[in-house]
Amino acid sequence: MEPELKILVTGKNGQVGFELQRALAPLGEIVAIGHAECDLANAAAVRELVRRIAPDVIVNPAAYTAVDKAESEPDLAAAVNAVAPELLARASAARGVRLLHVSTDYVFDGSKPELYTEDDPVAPLGAYGASKEAGECGVRAGNPDHIILRTAWVVSPWGSNFVKTMLRLGSERKQLRVVDDQRGCPTSAIDIAQTLLTIATKGGPAGTYHFVNAGEASWCELARFVFDRAAMDVEVEAITTADYPTPAKRPANSRLSTAKLQQTFGIRPRPWQDVVGEVIDTLRGAK
Secondary structure, three states: OOOOEEEEEOOOOOHHHHHHHHHOHHHEEEEEOOOOOOOOOOHHHHHHHHHHHOOOEEEEOOOOOOOOHHHOOHHHHHHHHHHHHHHHHHHHHHHOOEEEEEEEHHHOOOOOOOOEOOOOOOOOOOHHHHHHHHHHHHHHHHOOOEEEEEEOOEEOOOOOOHHHHHHHHHHHOOEEEEEOOOEEOOEEHHHHHHHHHHHHHHOOOOEEEEOOOEOOEEHHHHHHHHHHHOOOOOEEEEEOHHHOOOOOOOOOEOOEOOHHHHHHHOOOOOEHHHHHHHHHHHHOOOO
């Protein structure tokens, strides 16, 4: 019988943090924290947290994810997304334990026509992406024994995400305009948590990996799928990014290759339609 682990999970109220608490529970004791329990941008607080809990592994999905707001709050985004991961990396290295850190497609500029691999050069377009890219650098510098898991377009029944927004707007309006020239891979927070569980139990080489669910869609295609699955009579008009200006620029291509993850850990991502369907069924009370 495998010995039980003590696992420190940050961002307990976020989509991935919430699912991690359930996914990792069979491994042992889960200590989940949010900002109220510890300011992860405070070096002394992080050192004391890790000393007191003495975890066997740290999983860090905590992030500042307000992409547009980050343009006017770059210091706050950097504190959560850049400073905190490096502090956790250094604290975990001092204890001699692995850090699993969740990152994002926004480290890329979206100009590549093909799927992004882990070896492609990063070039974030805005403050959010820059803060996450800095966080990756801090993790690599702070603890050689790390896993950086990049993901994208996260959906779940919890927290804020595109699927929940569409269901809310679709209940209020019969027509919506949705961007059709940004493409990505809708990805389940549950599946991200399960992937981190596999990595935590299997071990495997340190480094950067991508996980998204299989397939791709534009935001417009995803919206139409949501309304079809939910049997809602909502007309979705396809528009361009230029038709919907936002404070932050977004990558036109957020599609990530999972080949390295599949080869290393044997993980086979499910189709995005399956996982988005599950979210919709849960939100609408389907049995």
